[in-house]
Amino acid sequence: MRNWILAVGMAVAIGGAGAAIAQDVIADRRAGLKNAGEQFQAIKAVSDARGDLRPVAAQIDELIAFFRGLPARFPEGSGTGNTRALPAIWSDRAGFEQANANLITQLTALRALAAAGDNAAFPAAFNQTGAACGACHRVNRAR
């Protein structure tokens, strides 16, 4: 009897855990993306002030590392709940991953300009990078 109650309790706990894990994945990726957005704005502020871009290269490295891991933060089953993720992420996975790869290409170019302290070329490259964020959002993120 005691074992039976334990077994039922465990089955309920495991069933609930799937949904709870998805919500953790969502909360975690949203916090990561929020932080990426803040980093991105901080980089723009340095550029706008025509400040020293060389220390920014390390910040861009962190963004590149974060976005390399972004697709893994969207496992199957994490499209419902407290999220703006759209079904296109899973119905056109190749498109989603291509949009992410495009961003990483832009970030890599931006990083080179930061490391070179190239304040003249940086703003246009920054805008192109922002466009790569937006290209993914248009298709994969609800407004």
Ligand code: HEC
């Ligand atoms: C490959 C697709 C993709 C790329 C590239 C991308 N994002 Fe997003 N972003 C998303 C999706 C999908 C969401 C919604 C996540 C959710 O609600 O679960 C999101 C959400 C966000 C959020 C809101 C986080 C919150 O508070 O919920 C911010 C801020 C953000 N992205 C910034 C950026 C910036 C800045 C870039 C470029 C440097 C970028 N994103 C590139 C797909 C992408």
